[in-house]
Amino acid sequence: MKGVRVSHPLRFQLRINNILTILLMFAIVWMVNYLGYKYYYRKDFSKGGLYTLSSKTINVLKSLPEPVKIIVSLTNSKLQSDIDTLLKEYKYYGGNKIIIEHIDPALNLEKAEALAKRLKFDLQENVVIFEYKNFHKFVTDSQLVEYDNSVAMLGQSPPIKAFKGEQQFTAAILSVVEGKPAKVYFLTGHGERSIDNYTQPGGYGIIANQIRKENMEPLNLNLLESGSIPDDASVLVIAGPKNPLSSSEIQAINRFLDAKGKLIVLEGANSNSGLESVLANYGIVFQNDKVVAIGRLIGGIGGEMIIDKAAGTHFADHPAVKAMIGYTLQLPDCRSISLASEASNPNVKKVTALVKTPEGFWGETNWKQEEKPKYDPGVDIPGPLILAAVYDGGEVPGKEGIHVYGTRIAAVGSSAFLANQYIKPDGVDFFVNLLNWMLQKEMALGIAPKSIQEFGLSVPASQRQTVAMICLVTVPFAFLILGVGMYFSRRR
Template identity: 30%
Template sequence: MGPHGGVLPGGRRHAPRRLLPLGDRVLPLPDDGDALREEGDAVSRGRVNWLGSRHWSRGDWTKTRLYSLSATTKKLVGGLSKPVRVTVFMDRDSRLYMPVTELLSRYRALSPKIEVEELDPKRNLARAEALVREFGIRQNTVVFRSGDRKKYVEEDKLADFDFTGAQMGRGAPEIKNFKGEEAFTSAILSVTEARTPHVYFTSGHGEASLDSGERGQGYADAKQLLERDNLAVAKWESLGKDSVPADADAIVVAGPRTAFLEPEAGALAKYLAGGGRVLLLLDPVLPAAGAPPADFALGKLLSGNGVKLGNDIVVDPANALPLVGAETVFAKQYGSHPIVRSLSAEGLPVIFPLARSVSKAAAGSPASPVTLVETSAEGWGETSLASLEEQVKKDPQDTPGSVSLAVAVGPGDEKLSAKSPRLVVIGNSRFAAAGGLATAGNANLFLNSIHWLTGAEKQVGIAPKTPEQASLTLTRSQVRRIGLFSVLGLPAFAVVLGVWVWYRRRD
């Protein structure tokens, strides 16, 4: 062949390339093969883009998995049958704007039923004013709508802030805990489910007030948490009553100080036997004049469901906390049950101030309780309650470790009959009182217990997440050097790079 042709391996020839004269130089023209190759490359790129637009996945590279949705949320959102419209009424300069919009994009990717609208009041003033008139909301609120039902998630429900730095003049408050998934999933559940579960707290036996925020003595925080999770919470004047409220989905007995009378104890047992749901938070009873019986006259209800209530105070030296007494139990060993599944997975402990043992009764009981949380093997239940002022030590008559602190009775599988009775017994009430819910995994244990009792397992286990806080401190000299590099170094680098490219191409 000539200088512009050639012989391929095997003796096959290819056509000479066409040349275009240009002054003293000769440029090759692309042949038909080049055109076909370019066309094939374009088709391949188009196919890749088409596949990429339909088959893709999201990643979460944050250290604390801030935007990774729980299995609970995926199950709920993936099974939506009603459209849910979400309006983010938030200034883009807000510290919550980025995490909120990013998290909602994950929800939208799970189901076509989720529609998200972002409304910046600074950029769309007329639309923002119309939204305020329609819903009466304030800025930095996320609105969920489905049909005629609405749910407003305000800024204080999305995150806990640390104002320490702001108070010391070190800028805006930091996000301490981001509660977006918990708030959004709760809102979706609220606008898509027709009925609101009713939870009643008994009163008349010395129980702390449901509306009191006194630390360790009231349940206002617990009430607020339940209402945020779309449950109706009310007080039941149960003293002497022989039946529970007709619309009760769960009854909570939280820290009684006197015994239940026969009519109301019988009413609770009858309600439970008929498929009712009961949460018992029973503190230890110390021997004293006028003290109630150790079981608060609920012994028949407990034994009938295979639960043994210990007359002791639990101690666990292996998990002792600094600066508090030995009677405060730090528990982090969990059983296998939906209530504690998230606590176990995340390694969250529960802290019980002054707890008693709650365990399975002897073999042959009609029910089979499941242990929820227990002490280490070194823990025990101190039964010498009359001599607590003396040195407390483990004796043969004490309850041996590991000591069970809470049990659940009922089907663990949410697919089983909704009429199956469910009972949760925890040997402490103060963990759920004001001030206690903010500690470790206490709120998770309380909320998960209520959700399991009411059959709302879809919400069990959505815990707040802590964003990674990264900061960089520079001296004045370092800031000056960075500024000089930006002003002089970067342009100089661009010039050097351009000269190098010109030098390589000049031939």
């Protein structure tokens, strides 16, 4: 029996039909993908909404006047996945006002080096850089997390307690969009530490660079020459003066504080500012001592040794040091601070002890004469000792959570902890957070850190065997049988 021959017109029609069917299929697939791209439902399935942006951040992103460029330079950060996921949310809500660029020296070394030279940072750092016009701010990956040091095991890294990505990123965007950087003046003329000194151990060149990365401008100020503190001064820093200020300079500082100015005094055991009366008026008193303790060498070999670096281990529940809880802040050449207790002074209620030592430290009052300091009851000051304190003139006593714009003062019993010789990341974080608090950029912005919640999955051995059997045997065998069946069906 001869087969049925298909006419040429019919064969042509079948081919056209097949082509149209294929084109229609592609059109449907394209339309489904387009609709999925244009209209979709977003949901953060992480526990606690780790990547869900707050309404405050969304409002900031939608009100950006011009694009903000976010440069991600992460060489070996464990937070890269979390950072990338969070930045996708910023891009979603910010649209074309958020530009994200990833810099990888391994892929484009020339471009990475040019960026590092322009913005003056080390490519080995794990940083996210926010750039707006000519202003930029750096956020390191260490600033994005809080660690739970209380449960850290010996020799192991502490687990992450909270993720502060949104808090830090939104604060950085607001900082650069604000425009001109805050001017931080460092007093000179009395042997203070110099922000222009990058090579000598006692200089402040390194911390000056860190301040610039925070969209702040460190500047020198000689009050004997200027006669007054400039109107554009956001913060005045007095770091380790060796000679006391003159009466005219103290009057200028009093006028600055009366006008709701912001002052940071870093005064170690070898410092002498002459500001005792000014600080006492705000409830803060520097003690005439040196903070020391007795310790032992590892293994107890060699007997006792004098520890002359104060260790701050207790931190107040305060925006300036909240992120430091669980860490140890080392302060070389440190003196202690006491808080005034006169009931007649209304400022006393507005002072907070920020950092304290453990009980093992004491304030040695005769440290210049004693070759080997020892604690003398009734003469020396027993621990725990206050190493840093702040006065907040905007705090309303008895009205928790209510603040107004007012004078702010911070006193730290050491200036050496920021010197080129001793500077460490913990000290930098402490000082930068202190500056942000001074500038009333408490960083929180009403945005709370997101708690990290980890879950373990325990699967019994019998269930693991069942899953393995289904995945490795049952499913492949089923497809094999289906394939063989289709083969013989086509042969028939």
